[in-house]
Amino acid sequence: MKTMKLVCVGNGMAGVRTIEELLKLAPDLFDITIFGAEPHPNYNRILLSPVLAGEQTLDEIVLNDREWYAQHSITLEAGKKVTTIDRVRRVVVADDGTEAEYDRLLLATGSNPVILPIPGNALEGVLTYRDIADTEAMIEAATRCRNAVVIGGGLLGLEAANGLRVRGMDVTVVHLLDSLMERQLDRTAAKLLQNSLEARGLKFLLPKQTSEIVAGESGSVCAVRFKDSETISADLVVMAVGVRPNTALAQAARLHCSRGIVVSDTMQTFDPRIYAVGECVNHRGIAYGLVAPLFEMAKVCANHLAGFGIGRYPGSLTSTKLKVTGIDLFSAGDFVGGEGTEHITLSDPVAGIYKKLVLKDEKLVGAVLYGDTLDGAYYFRLLREGRSVTDVRDRLMFGEANLGDTGHLGQNRAAAMSDDMEVCGCNGVCKGAIVKAIREQKLYTLDDVRKHTKASSSCGSCTGLVEQLLISVAGADYSAAPRQKPLCGCTDHTHAEVRKAIRDEKILTITDALLLLGWRTPNGCAACRPALNYYLISTWPHEARDDPQSRFINERAHANIQKDGTFSVVPRMWGGITNSSELRRIADVVDKYAIPTVKVTGGQRIDLLGVKKQDLPAVWRDLDMPSGHAYAKALRTVKTCVGSEWCRFGVQDSTRMGQELERALWRMYAPHKVKLAVSGCPRNCAESGIKDVGVIGVDSGWEIYVAGNGGIKTEVAQFLVKVKSHDEVLEHAGAFLQLYREEGWYLERTVHFVHRVGLDYVKKRVLDDPEGRKVLHERLLFALKGEPDPWAERASGIGRQEFESLEPATEAAL
C-alpha cells in the first residue's frame, strides 16, 4: 500500500507537537511535510521574551533542530508560506510555487498580531511582537534608537517593554484602558504591577488612545500622536494590542471560519481530511493563546490522525504567568468575580504581595497572585479539580505548604533550592536532576517527570515542588493534566465513572468491566486491575468474583513482601491485648521457622519478619491467630490505651471499645488501609487524632474524629460527632467507613476522601440522616458477614498453589 501523505502548514509549537505525538503512535503511517513561513526550525515562542531581555539566546529556545526533521524523514519547507489549498486535487501550494499533495492536512497557522488601523501604521520603525524576526528587529533597534513606545499594556506588550528597557531604551507603554493586563489581573494587582514596572524605569500613559504614528524627515517613525492631541517622540513603535487567529489560508479554501478555524472535539475542520490545532482554531467558541491547551489539542489530533479514534478535546482551563524576571505574577480562571462570588484577599503593599482568591458555590473559580506565586500550581489544581474548599477555606490563602504538602526537609520554595538539594526523599532525586530531565527530555507534565525521574512517584508529598520546577523550567504554563484524571493509561474513564458503571450495570467480573467500559488494553495494567477488583467486590459483596491475579502480591499471599522477597507476618491482637499462650506460640513459631526478626509495631502488634513464602501456611497454622491484615488495603489495627480498667485518669473503657470496633470491622477491605484508635480520656494516649477514625472517651460518652493521618503528611482528624454508647460508636464509625468504602477512590486515604467530598457531605450522610446512617451500617455488616479469616483458610490447605514452588521433573526429554 502506498504510504499516506500528511502535510502540516505551520512549523510552530502546536503543529510540530502534533507531529511528535503522531510519531509516538504511528511512526511509519505517513510521509510528512511541514511548511513554515519562518526560515527557522521549530522554536519555543513563549521564550522570546527572555531572548529579548537578553536572558536566553535564540539557540537555546530551539525545540526541534534540523537534525530532528531529518531523523524522522520529515520534509521541512522552511521559509515557504503556503498560499493556496486545492481541496479538490488535495494539494497545497506555497508562495514560491512549491506544491505538496496530501491525504491528510494539518493546519497550524497560529495567529497574527493585530495592526491598529491608524495612519502611519506601516512606517519604518513600527514593529509587532510575534516571532524571531520581530525579536531580532527590536534587539537591533535598541542599539541605535533611544525612545520606544509600546502600544498595548497586555502580557506581550509588557514583556516587550521590559525587554527594550533592559536593553537600555527609554520606554513608554500606552494602553487604551486605565488598568494593565485587564484580561489577567484585577485593578489592585494591575496597580502593583505598574508601580514595580515604573520602579524599573518604564513610563505609562493610560488610558490613552493612539490616533496616528508620525513620520519624520527620513520617512521613518518620529512620534506618536494621541486622540487628545498629545504627542510624544518615538523612534521605535511596537504594536502589541492582541493577536487574531490566522485564518486567511483556511478562508481562501472556503473552510468554515468564525474567529478562528472552527473545529470539532476531534480537531477536525468541516473538511474531514483537514485538521487544525493551535492558536488558529476556534474550539467551542474559544481561541486559545497559551501553550497548555495547544499540547492537549496536539495529543487528541495525533490520536485521530493515527487512526486510533480515541480521545476528545473538551477544552481547557488556562493560567497565565508574566515572564518578566523579578516580577512574580499569576492569574487563572475568573479572577474578577461577579454575581454569587466571594473574594478572599491578602494585601501587603510594603512587601509587595497581593493575593486574591475568588470562590463560588464553595469552589475556587479564580485566583490572582502578585509578588508570591508559589502556590499558583496549587490553586490551579484546585480550580481544575473543582472540588469543594469549605474544609480548607480558612487556611486556603496560606497555600499548600500550610496544608502540609511540602517536600523533603520541609522545603516549599523550589526556586530557592540549590541543584544538589533533594526534592524527592523517597527516590533520592535532586533538583538538578529534575531540571535537567525537564530540559533535555522536553517534559511538560507531572506524569512525564514521574516516569523519567521517579520524583514524586512514590509518596507524592513533593508534588507541589515538582510542579513549581515544571513551571519555572518549562515556561509559562506547563501542560496541565486533564480536569478529571482517568483511572490509568488503559482508559479515559475516571474513578467516579468506573464506580458508577459497575453499580449501574451490575458488573461482577473484571473481564466484563474491561469489555463494557471499553478498556484499551486486553487485561488492564498493574494500576487499574487492583482498583477494578476492589470496586467490584465493594459494590457487589458476595456476588462479584474476587480475582486473586488482580490483587497486589501482599493481598494475594496475605503477607507483606520484603525487599529480599521474603514476607512478614503480623497476627491480629484485638485492641493490642495479648496473653501468655499467644506469646508462647509466637515464640515457638519464631524458633521453629528460624524467623530472623521479631519487631513490636506502632499499631500495638508483633511483626515476624523474614518468613519464607512456602512457610507461610504452616506459620499461620502454628500461630493459630487471625490475620492482622497488615498487608492489605483493609482495616489494620485498632490502637487503644488501657483506659478506665487500670488507668487512674481513664474515664471510659477504651480497650473494650477498641476490641468491639476491631471485632466488628476486621476483614473489611477499603480503598486504602484503615487505622483506628480509641483513647479512654482526653489525654489521648492512643493518638486518636491522627487516625482514619479516632475515638476519645470523655466523662459523658465518646467523641468521634475522622480523616486523620499520621503518615506522609500529618493531618489532624476532624471532629465528627459526640455520642453516648458503644453501639452508637459502632454505628457511626461503621457508617462513615462504609461511605468511604462505597465512594472513595482506590488508593485514596480517608483524609483525601474527606478533602475531596468535604466534611459537610460526610455529616449530611452520617449525622443528619439517621435512616441513611443505619442503611450504610447495615450494608457494611452485610459485606462482612461470613467473610472468612484468610489465614485459617490457607492454613487448612486452600489456595496451596500460591505458596508452593514448582518441582522440575527429573527426566530429561528430547
Added chain:
Amino acid sequence: MRKPDVVCAEIPSRADAIANARELGEPEPGMLKWTRICRIDEIPRLGARVVRRGVAPNIAVFRTASDMFYALADRCPHRGGPLSQGIVYGERVACPLHNTNVELDSGCAVAPDKGRVQRFMVKVEADFVYVDLEIQADGNH
C-alpha cells in the same frame, strides 16, 4: 504498526545463534535440555510460578491471558525483586517491589526504566510446560 516503547539491543534468536556458530566454525550451543515443569493449569492465567534451581537464581514461569508462556530469571533488573510475585498484564509483568515493568517476551524493562533480565527457553507440549533450565534464550551460557 505501533512501535513498542522498549529500549534494548536486538537479541538473536536461538536458531540464529546456532546458525551463527556454524558459520564461524564455533561449537554450537548445546542441545536443549527440556525439563518438565508442570501441567499448564498449574500456572494461573495472568500469573506465574517459581522454579527453584538451588544456588542459581530461581526462574519465574509466566502465563498470559492468551496462554503464552514465558520463563525469566526471577530477578528484577532494578533491585532484584521477585518478578514471579508481580501482577501480569498483557505481555508484561510489574515488579512487586518498585513497579518496574518488564516485557515478558524480550526480558527488557519498559522505558524509561532500563535493564534486562535473562530469558529461558519454554515449550508447551501435550498440556505440559517444559523449560530449559540452563540455556538462556539469548545463547549466552
